[in-house]
Amino acid sequence: MPFLSALEGISSTLLSNTFIQLPYPEGDLSGQTIIVSGSNQGLGFEASRHILRLGVEKLIMAVRDPKKGEAARQELLQSTGREESTVEVWLLDMDSYVSVKSFASRAADLPRLDALLANAGLFTNTFIISEEDEKTITVNVVSTFLLIALLVPKLRESASKFNITPRITIPNSALHYIASLGQLDPQNEGGIFKSLNDKEASNMAGRYPLSKLLVVFGVRAFAKQFAQSKAPLVIINTPNPSYCKSQLERESGNISVRVRQKLLARSTEEGSRALVHAIMADEKSNGQYLTNCRVHSPSCIVTDEKGAMIQEAFFKELVTKLERIAPGVTACF
Ligand SMILES: NC(=O)c1ccc[n+]([C@@H]2O[C@H](COP(=O)([O-])OP(=O)(O)OC[C@H]3O[C@@H](n4cnc5c(N)ncnc54)[C@H](OP(=O)(O)O)[C@@H]3O)[C@@H](O)[C@H]2O)c1
Numbered sequence: 023m024p025f026l027s028a029l030e031g032i033s034s035t036l037l038s039n040t041f042i043q044l045p046y047p048e049g050d051l052s053g054q055t056i057i058v059s060g061s062n063q064g065l066g067f068e069a070s071r072h073i074l075r076l077g078v079e080k081l082i083m084a085v086r087d088p089k090k091g092e093a094a095r096q097e098l099l100q101s102t103g104r105e106e107s108t109v110e111v112w113l114l115d116m117d118s119y120v121s122v123k124s125f126a127s128r129a130a131d132l133p134r135l136d137a138l139l140a141n142a143g144l145f146t147n148t149f150i151i152s153e154e155d156e157k158t159i160t161v162n163v164v165s166t167f168l169l170i171a172l173l174v175p176k177l178r179e180s181a182s183k184f185n186i187t188p189r190i191t192i193p194n195s196a197l198h199y200i201a202s203l204g205q206l207d208p209q210n211e212g213g214i215f216k217s218l219n220d221k222e223a224s225n226m227a228g229r230y231p232l233s234k235l236l237v238v239f240g241v242r243a244f245a246k247q248f249a250q251s252k253a254p255l256v257i258i259n260t261p262n263p264s265y266c267k268s269q270l271e272r273e274s275g276n277i278s279v280r281v282r283q284k285l286l287a288r289s290t291e292e293g294s295r296a297l298v299h300a301i302m303a304d305e306k307s308n309g310q311y312l313t314n315c316r317v318h319s320p321s322c323i324v325t326d327e328k329g330a331m332i333q334e335a336f337f338k339e340l341v342t343k344l345e346r347i348a349p350g351v352t353a354c355f
Pocket residue numbers: 059060061062063064065066085086087090114115116117141142143144161193194195196262263264265266267268269270271290
């Protein structure tokens with residue numbers, strides 16, 4: 023029952039903000055190289071601080087504004103006492119395929135890559151086409167999976183060379199439980215992406231939840247491909263950090279958002295623990311949605327028969343699109 027599934031998903035998330043404290047990240051990341059996108063503020067910034075505290079050898083802060091990135095880098099170095107050379111700021115604009123591709127080419131020259139926290143994301147109420155799609159879809163979905171597919175060869179090479187299991191994490195949201203499926207019907211003329219690019223048919227209030235639902239589908243589809251491959255395993259998962267006090271809703275900075283955040287939201291530090299847990303999680307997390315640092319069932323609109331059909335159609339369209347953007351990139355499947 024989609025209604026009950028949505029009620030369970032949303033209420034468990036909001037109640038957990040009041041009643042559950044996420045475990046403080048522990049572990050050893052020494053020797054590792056980790057990329058965190060959108061790390062100049064919010065959840066990505068706080069996750070970076072934990073990652074540094076846990077001893078990562080190299081942290082790459084992938085940001086679209088180098089000035090903001092450098093200011094954040096200084097703050098991280100100061101608060102963790104790590105050496106200057108531990109943290110690098112690299113340019114990455116997820117709203118530009120050229121930028122994503124040039125970032126990935128640069129990353130190909132790294133001596134090793136252990137993990138990618140593909141955290142950059144946006145929430146907007148304004149319908150704008152950027153690159154080929156509505157901007158939320160470009161940034162949260164297409165560029166995110168483009169970046170991942172482009173980095174898989176490097177992750178696998180590192181797996182073989184250093185005998186590690188690399189990890190990829192994309193933050194998700196309990197809002198995926200309330201995403202509307204209307205525009206995802208593969209029977210829609212021209213397919214899923216074309217339908218999402220129809221401005222008249224698009225309700226932007228529901229666009230962010232829809233983008234996170236597509237991330238759940240994409241993660242499940244990528245994990246299936248990775249698990250079937252003869253190449254070394256790369257883990258991919260999608261944790262829900264829960265509702266957090268960040269700049270995500272910056273466009274709607276009205277009083278009701280501030281009150282809602284005050285009453286219901288976690289701090290970004292606490293939410294980031296869920297992301298750090300996921301980026302260090304084992305094979306049991308592969309392809310999974312997680313809540314409160316545990317594997318959790320995603321919406322039944324993902325797991326039922328119709329969801330399986332949408333996942334297959336979406337993945338097929340995504341692969342075609344990624345191939346058009348970067349020919350050869352889907353050879354990793
Ligand atoms: N906050 C929540 O309640 C919540 C809940 C569930 C999931 N999430 C997810 O957590 C992730 C982080 O969100 P947040 O809450 O920390 O929001 P935030 O404070 O707005 O941070 C978002 C980060 O993404 C970056 N970004 C946005 N568009 C980009 C682009 N085109 N290219 C490169 N970077 C871009 C932002 O850079 P600028 O500073 O330059 O804009 C910023 O660093 C997102 O994926 C979000 O969907 C958040």
